Amino acid sequence: MTTDPIxxxxxxxxxxxxxxxxxxxxxxxxxxxxxxxxxxxxAGKAAATMAKAVEDHWHGELSGLVVTRYGHRAPTKRIEVxxxxxxxxxxxxxxxxxxxxxxxxxxxxxxxxxxxxxxxxSALLTLxxxxxxLQDKQAINRALLKSGANITEMNCVRKHLSAIKGGRLAAASxxxxxxxxxISDVPxxxxxxxxxxxxxPDRTTFADASAILxxxxxxxxxxxxxxxxxxxxxxxxxxxARLAGTQVHLIATPQQSLEAxxxxxxxxxxxxxxxxxxxxxxxxxxxxxxxGIARQVVRxxxxxxxPCVLLSGGETTVTVRGKxxxxxxxxxxxxxxxxxxxxxxxxxxxxxxDGVDGTEDNAGAVVTPDTLRRAAARGLDAKAHLADNDGxxxxxxxxxxxxxxxTLTNVNDFRAILILPAS
Numbered sequence: 530m531t532t533d534p535i536x537x538x539x540x541x542x543x544x545x546x547x548x549x550x551x552x553x554x555x556x557x558x559x560x561x562x563x564x565x566x567x568x569x570x571x572a573g574k575a576a577a578t579m580a581k582a583v584e585d586h587w588h589g590e591l592s593g594l595v596v597t598r599y600g601h602r603a604p605t606k607r608i609e610v611x612x613x614x615x616x617x618x619x620x621x622x623x624x625x626x627x628x629x630x631x632x633x634x635x636x637x638x639x640x641x642x643x644x645x646x647x648x649x650x651s652a653l654l655t656l657x658x659x660x661x662x663l664q665d666k667q668a669i670n671r672a673l674l675k676s677g678a679n680i681t682e683m684n685c686v687r688k689h690l691s692a693i694k695g696g697r698l699a700a701a702s703x704x705x706x707x708x709x710x711x712i713s714d715v716p717x718x719x720x721x722x723x724x725x726x727x728x729x730p731d732r733t734t735f736a737d738a739s740a741i742l743x744x745x746x747x748x749x750x751x752x753x754x755x756x757x758x759x760x761x762x763x764x765x766x767x768x769x770a771r772l773a774g775t776q777v778h779l780i781a782t783p784q785q786s787l788e789a790x791x792x793x794x795x796x797x798x799x800x801x802x803x804x805x806x807x808x809x810x811x812x813x814x815x816x817x818x819x820x821g822i823a824r825q826v827v828r829x830x831x832x833x834x835x836p837c838v839l840l841s842g843g844e845t846t847v848t849v850r851g852k853x854x855x856x857x858x859x860x861x862x863x864x865x866x867x868x869x870x871x872x873x874x875x876x877x878x879x880x881x882x883d884g885v886d887g888t889e890d891n892a893g894a895v896v897t898p899d900t901l902r903r904a905a906a907r908g909l910d911a912k913a914h915l916a917d918n919d920g921x922x923x924x925x926x927x928x929x930x931x932x933x934x935x936t937l938t939n940v941n942d943f944r945a946i947l948i949l950p951a952s
Contacts, residue, residue, distance in 0.1 A: 532797050535895055538878040538945050539931070541838070542892075544793045545786035546882050549712060549938040551575055551582040554781045560708045562589035565639030568705075569593025569608050570629045570698070572654035573647030573724055574883045575712050577603035577610045578937040580645060584608060594632060595645055596625035596653045598885075601935045616888070617670045618655035623663050626656035626693050633698065636705035642728075644698065644707060648714025648883065648939035650724025651684050656693040661756055666690060668750045676745035677848035679809050680715050684725040688764055689738040689757055691725065695764035696772055698727035703771040712781045714883075714941040716807030716843045720777045728775055730767040735760035783807070783842035783940045786882065790840055790945065799947070800837040808843035812857045813864035813915065815845050819946055820868035823875055826948045835874065839946040853919020856887025858942055859894050859930075863920040865946075866900045867911050873898050873951040880931050883939035886921075892933045893943075894924035903927055 548554070567590055569583055576595040581603045584591065593608040598615040613622030633642050657666050669690065673683045688695030699707045709728045711720055721729040739757040748754060765772055784806040791801035804822070808815055822839060825831050845857045855863075858879040869875055880886065880893025904911055907926055914923040924930050 534876040534947050534949065537797055538876060538895065538947055541790035541793045541945050542878060542880055542943055544789040545940070545943050546936050546938060548786045548789035549781035549882065549940040551579040551712070551938060552585070555579055555582040555710060556586040558710050558778045558780050559583065559586060560641065560643070563639055563641035563706060565637055567591050567641045567643060568632055568636070569595065569643045569645065570632060571595040571645030572650035573712070574598050574601050574615070574649040574939040575647035575937060576645055576650070577601055577605065579647065579710065580605050580608040580610060583643065583645070594625065594629055596622060596629070598649055598653065601937055603937060613653050615649045615652045616674060617667050618652050618663065620663060622653050622655045623657070626654045629654070630656060630693050630698065630701055633702040633705070636702060638704045640705040642702045642705050642707045644709040644728050646709055646724045646727070647712040648723065648941065651687050651694065654693055654724065654727060656691060658690055658692050658756065661690055661752060665750045665752050669753050672747045672749070675849045676747060677811065677846045678741065678745055679846055680844050681722050682741045684722050685733045686738045686741055687725045688731055688733065689735050690753060694725035694727045695731040696726060696729055696769070697764065699775050700765050700769065700771040707775040709775065709777045710780050711777060712938060712940060713779055713783060714844070714939045716809050718779055718782050720779070729777060730769060730772050731764035732767065734763065781938070781940055786940045786943065787840050787842050790943070794838045798836065800833045802833055802837055802839050804839055804841040806842040808841050808845070810845055812845040812847050812860040816861045816864035817868050819944070820865055823869065823946050823948055824872065827872060827874065835948045835950050837948050839948070841944045842941055844941050847918060849918055851917030851919060853914065853917040854889060854922055855918060855920035856881065856889060858886045859920030859924055860918060861944065862894050862896050863911060863915045863923055866896045867915065871898055871901050874949040875946065877946045878931065879942065879944040882936060882941060882943050884933040884936040889921050890932060891921065891930040893931045894920070895929050895931060900927065900929070
């Protein structure tokens, strides 16, 4: 193979992102215009590009409001786009959620609510339940982000602190028809978890949410703990008549994006192995497993002989104990580099398909066989950086960060480990 390994990894990442772009994947799922009004609402990192795709392909009357992350705006004419904070919510997100909830009330059976949902929507669509404040929601989000809780657990808690998530948006839209178009960023592609399922019946309970806080020893804010224990008004459950007519369509998934990357590998003469589209766990632990599989390829030609590429998706977690910079993808890569210890012929890239790893300005980074050697020459201690959750500074010091800017879509994390015959 004559292709540059890093170039090939980047082409695979770009193919994964392209497969999930709303202008390509959304139009086939648009419903027919209703006899009455069409109200478009939504939230997520892809909400603005989804709104533009609707505008570009919709025939008929249209209005609406969506909220997306700062810097993720797209040009729209009939659907208003509001930018707000992620992953910790802010006032702009709360006000947008209030306006979205107001827009869907008072509709008739002749009306259509078209809801556009993508990853990040849970933080962006923030409307505290009665008795809670925005500050409460900010504090619990920070605590959950540091705890190591997975996305399903985080969103269970968020649903039960919200006046709009966990099916409440669809309930407010009744009796209008509700159609939700969703880009999945969660393991398992469960629409009830994606952005905390604002239009989807919720099977979880206040008791489940309380148990999650107990599991991670989260005891503040006290107002949040007490709200969950009080359990005044449950989220709409399966069988709720207000949600009987709702439809949900997954228009892009992590698996589809991994398959797009696999096709790029095949065209380059590389055997792709998709390990899974919904891998979870601590980033550094997932890295150890990936390193073990890569070594099995090198030593035994299993589960495939080189040249091959290991592909995986999902959402790992980072239990923050240090004070460094970086998201879960650079944490994964730093742990991977340490585990591989300069194994010849192994290159890797990991990145968030939304273009933002955590809260930094990079999508991810790359690892090469000489990563640790180059780091040592620059005085960068890989193990010390990992202990401090400082993957960003480590890869920045090597010039190995991958920066794409906001991609305006989101199908979670992308990981590729390219294994070539050692020269």
